[in-house]
Amino acid sequence: MNRRTFIAAIPAVAAARSLLAAAGADKSRIGICTFSCHQHWKAVGAKHEGVKFTDAISFYRYARELGAEGVQTPLRGNDAAEARQMRALVEKDGGYYEGELRLPRTESDLASFETSVRLLREAGASVARAVFTTGRRYEVFKAMDEFRAFHVLAENSLALAEPILRKHRLKLAIENHKDHTADELAAMMRKLSSEWIGVLVDTGNNIALLEEPQAAVEALAPFALSVHFKDMAVQAGADGFLLSEVQIGTGALDLPRMFATLAKANPALVFNLEMATRDPLRIPCLTDAYFTSFPERKATRLDATMQWVKANPPKQAPPSVSGKQTAIILAEEEANNRHGLGWMAKNLRA
Numbered sequence: 001m002n003r004r005t006f007i008a009a010i011p012a013v014a015a016a017r018s019l020l021a022a023a024g025a026d027k028s029r030i031g032i033c034t035f036s037c038h039q040h041w042k043a044v045g046a047k048h049e050g051v052k053f054t055d056a057i058s059f060y061r062y063a064r065e066l067g068a069e070g071v072q073t074p075l076r077g078n079d080a081a082e083a084r085q086m087r088a089l090v091e092k093d094g095g096y097y098e099g100e101l102r103l104p105r106t107e108s109d110l111a112s113f114e115t116s117v118r119l120l121r122e123a124g125a126s127v128a129r130a131v132f133t134t135g136r137r138y139e140v141f142k143a144m145d146e147f148r149a150f151h152v153l154a155e156n157s158l159a160l161a162e163p164i165l166r167k168h169r170l171k172l173a174i175e176n177h178k179d180h181t182a183d184e185l186a187a188m189m190r191k192l193s194s195e196w197i198g199v200l201v202d203t204g205n206n207i208a209l210l211e212e213p214q215a216a217v218e219a220l221a222p223f224a225l226s227v228h229f230k231d232m233a234v235q236a237g238a239d240g241f242l243l244s245e246v247q248i249g250t251g252a253l254d255l256p257r258m259f260a261t262l263a264k265a266n267p268a269l270v271f272n273l274e275m276a277t278r279d280p281l282r283i284p285c286l287t288d289a290y291f292t293s294f295p296e297r298k299a300t301r302l303d304a305t306m307q308w309v310k311a312n313p314p315k316q317a318p319p320s321v322s323g324k325q326t327a328i329i330l331a332e333e334e335a336n337n338r339h340g341l342g343w344m345a346k347n348l349r350a
Contacts, residue, residue, distance in 0.1 A: 028263050029096055030344045031070035032063045032337060033129075033228055033272040039333045043326055050327050057085055060097065066334070067341040070096030072129055072226065072272045075119055083123035090124050096270055098226060099128035101172065103157040114164045121168050127226050127270075128170055129200050131177040132157070136208065138283075138290045140179075147293035151180070158192055165196040173200035173225035178208045181294070182219040189223040198225035202274070203258050204232040208243055208283050209294075210301035212308065217258045221265035228274035229344065231255060233314040235280070239287050241309045242280035244318035248273070248340040249347070252312035259348045271348070273340045277319050277333040 034041065037059070043051050053059040056073050063071045070090070075082050090097045099120035104113040120128050132154040133140065141147040158174075165172050176185055176199065185199060201224045206216035213232070231251030233244045248255065262269055284290050285305065291298045319336065321329050 028259075028267070028348070029069045029270040030341065030348070031068040031072065031096065031098075031270055031272050032066065032341065033072040033274050034059070034074070034100070035228075035276055036272075036274045036337055036340075037062075037333065039277055039321070039326075039329050043330060046326075048326055048330075050330055056082065057089065060086065060089060060095070064093065064095060066338055067345060068095075068273070070098070070270060072098035072100065072270075074100040075116075075123060078116070078119065080119065080122060083119045087122060087124035097124050098173075098270065098272070099123065099125040099170075101128045101130045103130050103132070104160045105153065105157060107160065110160060110164065113161060114168075117164055117168045117170050121170055126169075126171060127173055129173050129175060129226060131175050131179075133177065133179050136178040137180075137293055138208075138285075141293040142289075144293055144295070151184070154180075155188060155191075158188070158197055162192070162194050162197055166194070170196070171225050172197045174198070175200040175228065176202050176205050176216070176220060178205050181209055182206055182211055182216040186219050186223060199223040200226040200228060201262060202228040202230070203253060203255070204230045204243075204245065207232060207234065207305075208281065210285060210297055210305040212304070213253055214257060214261075217261055221261050224262050224266045224269055227262055227269055227271045229255070229259070229271045230274045230276075233318045234309045234312055235314055235318075236306070236309055237282060240283045240285035240290070241306070242318075243283050244280040244314075245274070245276040245278075246314070246316075246318050247336055248275065248343045250315050252308075256348065271344065273337060273344065275333075275336045275340045277321065277329065277336050279320050279322055280318050 040051060040053065044054050053062040055076050059073055060071050075086070086097055101116055104110050137147065141150065161172060174197065176182060189198060199220045201217060201220045203217060204213060207213055230245050231248045231253050233246045233251045235242050259271065285302060319332065
């Protein structure tokens with residue numbers, strides 16, 4: 001962050017601290033999620049020599065060295081010994097652990113799902129992240145009927161999971177993962193109406209669905225059980241715009257306001273940094289194909305989003321990884337994460 005950007009941010013940070021104090025959020029915890037280190041995890045899979053962790057336990061230790069109070073990550077070994085080790089480690093140093101789960105699609109998945117839930121509870125998790133799909137709505141669904149069928153399956157997955165989550169007292173946080181709009185996901189939560197299922201609020205994802213980011217956070221905040229905290233940059237492209245995670249405090253998001261909104265809605269939230277060091281994502285919203293699963297968005301959101309993109313050019317060059325050596329990518333990813341955790345600790349406390 002340059003001096004001009006830092007000075008401009010001071011009033012917003014000061015105002016947010018007042019809001020946080022009123023919300024009782026001075027003890028909100030700050031950590032990091034798996035995808036913030038996805039380049040390191042890719043290097044682990046490729047058996048690169050420069051990796052600094054290889055499993056959930058060593059990832060937790062690495063995150064603590066970076067300045068995180070805890071992590072959100074799956075138990076990659078998926079065994080009781082790993083779960084017990086994680087719990088002992090977290091309890092020893094006063095950190096926290098949030099897990100990740102794969103949702104059941106049919107009744108035949110329930111036994112495996114319950115085993116995973118039980119292991120996460122043994123590991124000390126009270127919250128676990130899940131997603132309905134790893135694909136992006138505008139890339140996966142080629143017709144409205146396809147999305148509607150997906151939505152029905154998503155609701156069915158939650159109905160299958162809820163009794164098991166309630167039995168083991170594990171809360172499930174569904175991420176707004178570029179599939180449902182904020183209003184669609186909020187409606188799903190209201191329909192289900194379970195204290196054991198809510199939302200993992202990602203502060204930047206819904207920009208890809210042409211949503212104003214603060215409005216998306218406010219729509220989802222009443223259901224928030226966890227957070228992926230990130231800053232975003234946008235820039236116009238040939239068929240829409242490019243969307244990038246950037247170093248926290250240098251992007252287009254009003255992060256102090258988002259933090260205050262979420263902490264007021266749920267003071268028990270932890271805020272997991274997600275700073276994805278990668279090439280910018282292409283959002284092809286000037287193509288007809290983009291709108292096949294939500295055609296009304298073209299009339300209601302396209303112009304406003306493109307105006308917002310134009311009004312918020314990047315303050316500095318967004319990250320990129322193409323053509324770089326693995327060692328350089330890993331070093332840049334670590335620097336981005338250190339910066340993000342440091343910024344959060346300094347600026348997002350009452």
